[in-house]
Amino acid sequence: AVRMSSSQPGPAPTPSPAAPPMRSGKPSPIWELDLYTRPVTNDAGKKLWELLICDANGVMRHVEPLPSSLINSRELRKRVEKLIERAKVRPTQVRFFRAEMQSMIGVALADLPVLTVPTRRTYELRNWLEQRYRDVYPAMPGFKEQLAIDDRARKAVERVPDKMPDALRGDKWAFVDLPMSELRGPGASIDSSNIGFGNVFSVKDIDVSDDTPIPGLLITSARAEPLAAWMSGTELASISVNLEKGDLVLEVGIDTEYMFARLWDLQQREEAATFLRACREARGLHFIAVQQSLEDDGVKGFWLLRNYDI
Numbered sequence: 001a002v003r004m005s006s007s008q009p010g011p012a013p014t015p016s017p018a019a020p021p022m023r024s025g026k027p028s029p030i031w032e033l034d035l036y037t038r039p040v041t042n043d044a045g046k047k048l049w050e051l052l053i054c055d056a057n058g059v060m061r062h063v064e065p066l067p068s069s070l071i072n073s074r075e076l077r078k079r080v081e082k083l084i085e086r087a088k089v090r091p092t093q094v095r096f097f098r099a100e101m102q103s104m105i106g107v108a109l110a111d112l113p114v115l116t117v118p119t120r121r122t123y124e125l126r127n128w129l130e131q132r133y134r135d136v137y138p139a140m141p142g143f144k145e146q147l148a149i150d151d152r153a154r155k156a157v158e159r160v161p162d163k164m165p166d167a168l169r170g171d172k173w174a175f176v177d178l179p180m181s182e183l184r185g186p187g188a189s190i191d192s193s194n195i196g197f198g199n200v201f202s203v204k205d206i207d208v209s210d211d212t213p214i215p216g217l218l219i220t221s222a223r224a225e226p227l228a229a230w231m232s233g234t235e236l237a238s239i240s241v242n243l244e245k246g247d248l249v250l251e252v253g254i255d256t257e258y259m260f261a262r263l264w265d266l267q268q269r270e271e272a273a274t275f276l277r278a279c280r281e282a283r284g285l286h287f288i289a290v291q292q293s294l295e296d297d298g299v300k301g302f303w304l305l306r307n308y309d310i
Contacts, residue, residue: 102254234250236251
């Protein structure tokens, strides 16, 4: 059973160095892709463009620097086709998180035998990118610290959240938490075999101690199973909180936001502030769980999430 406790208020640049050792195991048929500039420039002041592709298990990783003259859908398709041809496990799905690259990536992959999914649920890729910003790019000739700061500060355009579909509404909700040790190590109780609908990803390399509380949102509903099934089709990405406006928002897909709840009273806002603090201390990790009741031993759905903008 998943154990949780309630929260209390409170010329091209030099190629990249080699990637860290890849994980052992079977590659996933789900690939994650990013084609974008990095905080590195050449002698002419041009930014490094870099193609990163990995599978969702972190077993396969591909790094390829590209000159800006080759940044187009045709060149991207050629490179993805070559990777598919020599892949041990061919992809059925390619996921990407940058809305500004959606048109180019969509055209590039349109004729390939894969499903293209624009989504912010590209955690293996984002965690790898985080490692490269920390360890790889600063060691490269032409690294510009200000560009790295600007990249991290870049956030999506603020939107007015959409009304949440009725099918996603539960009966009650509460802020809860669970220790990091429930997600990794010998005492871990949460994995893909016991969460019903949902998704978890590897947290092995995230620098958070095992006793760190991971905050979450527990949703209860008499129709917990169909609710979890509906949620599984939304590409849940993260929970965001706007304390000034009192908005609790579900981030889904590549750029969609649903208004989950309005935080009308002081206690709710204090609990939301506690959730935000815990999320920062957990390096953005958090979760959503769906149960029939607070007394339930098991969940009908569980989504491990990460917010990279806090």
